[in-house]
Amino acid sequence: MSGPTVEQLELLRELHDRGSLAAVAAALHKTPSAVSQQLKAAQRELGVPLVVRAGRGLVLTDAGVALARSAVGVATALAEAEASWQRFQGAATGTVRLACFHSAAELLVPGLLDRLRSRPGLVLETADEDVAQDDFAALAADYDVVVAHRSDDVAAPARDGLVVVPLLREPMDVALPADHPLAGREHVTPADVIGEDWIAPPPEFPIDRVLSAIAARAGAPVRVVRRTTHLPLTEILVARGHGIALLPRHTTREHAPAGLVLLPLRDLRAGRLVEALLRPDRYARRAVREVVDALVAEAAAVAP
Structure with a gap:
């Protein structure tokens, strides 16, 4: 069983911040169905429930919230690495x-x-x-x-x-x-x-x-x-x-x-x-x- 990918972490972060599949789909320029399929695939690959249904929408489980929060650190580290590289290249x-x-x-x-x-x-x-x-x-x-x-x-x-x-x-x-x-x-x-x-x-x-x-x-x-x-x-x-x-x-x-x-x-x-x-x-x-x-x-x- 492999760990989460950067793409999966970012998807969970967007759901955590935006609160609905429709909002995430609009932000990522995808259909809600495509986003839903990505979430299902992530749950299968990671072997733990990441979302649960609440009324007509979805909410993150404790595991989903933990991964969404870790996505912030991963994205920040990648951005810092890019900034370090740009300093060697010259102007921003x-x-x-x-x-x-x-x-x-x-x-x-x-x-x-x-x-x-x-x-x-x-x-x-x-x-x-x-x-x-x-x-x-x-x-x-x-x-x-x-x-x-x-x-x-x-x-x-x-x-x-x-x-x-x-x-x-x-x-x-x-x-x-x-x-x-x-x-x-x-x-x-x-x-x-x-x-x-x-x-x-x-x-x-x-x-x-x-x-x-x-x-x-x-x-x-x-x-x-x-x-x-x-x-x-x-x-x-x-x-x-x-x-x-x-x-x-x-x-x-x-x-x-x-x-x-x-x-x-x-x-x-x-x-x-x-x-x-x-x-x-x-x-x-x-x-x-x-x-x-x-x-x-x-x-x-x-x-x-």
């Missing part, structure tokens, strides 16, 4: 896929591309992914680097098995129209703004979680009149007097429209943490590591 080469939520992309991607211009062997592919803060970790299965954000007043969501690289902390300021009675102040408190009409992103986004903290501190509910994830739209609506909002300081100051004022929020820690999430084997790749290093340098430049 390859394609790196980066997912980034919209406002961080505005803040970081232009400068990141500037920094990578001197590395012609690196090809950076970017994708827009703006999801609830607890859903960013799952994206690491599909991208080499995932730029995620989370509110800094709550514990980090579960991100087992991922490398987390801190990029920056961005304060959240209260955005007001320039003719608002509070616009001339140096700062505002939750009690000052709790009674206003608010424009906010959907629930479970970092900004909305800070808004919930404002409500808790002020002891009154927040009145949200409009929800959108598109921050430039929020800026325009605030400038035209259709409500107030929480907006990220560094991003907004880059292109704030006329008629909008940003004020720091006092008596409450209001901000978001921006981080890069990666699978360990992706982080071991030399091309990916160079992109992450450039991303860290750009974050330090735009938000010292």
